[in-house]
Amino acid sequence: MSGNTVPYTWEEIEEQIRLAILAQASILGQFGPSDPTVFQSYLGIDTDTWQADYMDEGQAAAIPLERHQIYHQVKRAYLYAYQLDGFEQASGDDWHETAGLLEGFPQTDFLGEPSPLCPRNDFPLRRVLETYFARWSWHEEGFDLTIRQLSLLANMTIPAVRTSLSKEGFKLEQLRGSDSRRDDGSTARLSADDAIVWLSRRRGFIPNRERNPKTHVSKSAYDLMNDPKIEFPDLLRALIEVRSISFAGLAHEAKCSETWLEKLISGQDAEIDLAALQVIAQIFQVDTPDFVAKGVKYLLQLEER
16 A cells, blocks of 8 residues: 555444444344344344344444444544544553454354454454554554554555565564464564654554643543542543543433533532433443442432531
């Protein structure tokens, strides 16, 4: 690929997300509870079938992707992977969760047909997630990069990366226990410092952008949830900032009134709405029982004052 262009449109990745969701749904439909409502509830649509492979294109297209957490996870990864506007939304939590997504999300449907997360097929969705993971590991965490990761960031093939590194005299570290005969790019790595030099010379590399100091958040959602000193209203405000979501947007997604949410954030007495608290936890992608418990405990304490 010539030039530092984004290799996939967001519309292409959305379609890949849809296929990944259908792969998961096929497993639920075939091996899950003998109850079609489980299948329908997971997909978020009414359908007369509970097997994904029997769905027509119209039914598949009707799946509301935004209600699935994988959609938002991939969106943040996509923006950060290619340093697009909104890349600051990605966080260390996303880095950890993307690792889980790459390893733990179904890599095939119930028939063994590969999903877009299958590592053997190198689908666009997997490449996006691996590119995000590589960039964050290197730029934010200071980790060395494998040849595979260099190829993703530079938009080059693995053989081309090997040839370039050799010609330019870069030293690679062979990973212990790896089979040097493999050519998947995972057997050797380049130091983080050398990666800066090598990548800066590549036409296909999209440079790292500087974060806006006003949007940079030092604490991750995980840190905030595990801070025993933080009051619930402060936790809410901080999580809104971490997840880069507007107050009105949160109320809309959680299907709660802005008045109720305003009371919650300002520390005023408010009705205990378990359903809304659960949805907010899911939007923030934090531990739902823990978040709900914190909210309920705080509101009960307000009632006692």
